[in-house]
Amino acid sequence: MCGRFALTEKPEAVAETFGLAELEGFPPRYNIAPSQPILVVADGEAPVRGSNETGRKALLVRWGFVPGWVKDPREFPMLINARAETAAEKPSFRAAMRHRRILVPASGFYEWYRSGGKGEKSEPFWLRPRSGGPVAFAGLMETWAAPDGSEFDSAVIVTTSANADLKPIHDRMPVVIQPEDFSRWLDCRTQEPRDVADLMRPAPEGFFEAIPVSDKVNRVANTGPDLLERVEREPPKKPEKPRSDGGGQLSFF
Template identity: 50%
Template sequence: MCGRFVLIESLRAMQNLFGYPIDADYIRRILDMSNRYNIAPTQPIVIVDAGLDGVRHARLVRWGLIPSWTKEAKTQSLLFNARSETAADKPSFRTAMRHRRCLVPASGFYEWRRMGTAKMPYYIRPRDGSTMAFAGLNETWLGPDGSEIDTGAILTTSANRLMAMLHDRMPVILDPKDWDEWLDCGNRRPRDVEHLLRPAADDLLEAIPVSERANSVANDDEALIAPLAEPLMIDAKPDSQTVDPTSDDDDEPPAQGSLF
């Protein structure tokens, strides 16, 4: 799963990486979205999508998808993750999978590991320090009073060997060479892109033990991702693992509130 993540990247670097134009309105809306160390469901997140002309656009949406057919947004369950194996068929995500696929930029994400009676947070990031793109979905909910809420969700898949030490699920991390294919909703149907929804390579990421301050969404500062010990890593060869894996499938971040 993915219940918290981090985005620490400059506006210019984001533009260069994802290839979208930056205008004054974008800067005004997204300037305070950079350097976020504890992004949680219901909060605004940056997504990148492509219009019918194929040009990428960066937008802000609320993390927690509201299906377009929902009658009352306040009573809708918080759909911040979508299982990639079933998203194309589930009514909540089916339309977004067909027409509104997106990228969710992230520097890393958190997962929790049970240590006795406590849950130890780990910060998971690419070993080379690069910015990732999660596979995402977005939807616009229209209220009966004409109001609009742009929302989004992150797709998850089964854990790779590193993540299996912490949880049985992980976010879908798209390879940059696959971004155009994922965003091409005009020509590629969900069945055409399902091969992209796979676990990341075992040696892509590292899992860094960090402070339990990450457990609270009230904390949002650089100290949250400071290492407390050496990171967990997996070598590319299946028989050369740095630590013995354990799995705790019910680890989840603390519950979040609502913006409504």
């Protein structure tokens, strides 16, 4: 899953990566949590022929997805992740998967390793791209409208099975959309969910590096750059491979 992430790049770098003509300034954010506003990129007006503009637009939406058919958001559980394997069919995400796919700019995300032992502490890791950021997580967006006419936008991050590098820490990871696929993912006019299903795959091995960090990130109130500082800790063990004689067992996290 993805329950915390960060966006620390300068607005100019984000605008260049995502092909945005305009982007208001914003401070670095080191501990973005559910229910908070997040920056997302959506397909906008068609680009002007012959120009370098993409027609994309940046929006601030709430991280915590609310389907349009919900009667009272206060009585609906907060959805922060959508599984890539089922997003196109699930009633909560089906319409957004078809009509409102977005990109979520990020510098990386946090994940917690849990050994499963009784009394064992969860150990946080900062997962960042080895080549630097920002990167784009696949996302879905919805607008919820109240009977009185008020409305708000919300979003969810799409996740998939973890690649071999991350699997020792957690079995899920955000779907990363590569820059060459931005247009296809955002194009909900000609690209149906089945046409972009191939994009919802784990990031290539070696794409992310896992950095052990302190448990300061556990508190939403902690928002400083020290959250990304490496701490010395034993790396998580990889799942054991089954013995060739068939008598071994897999180790699950």
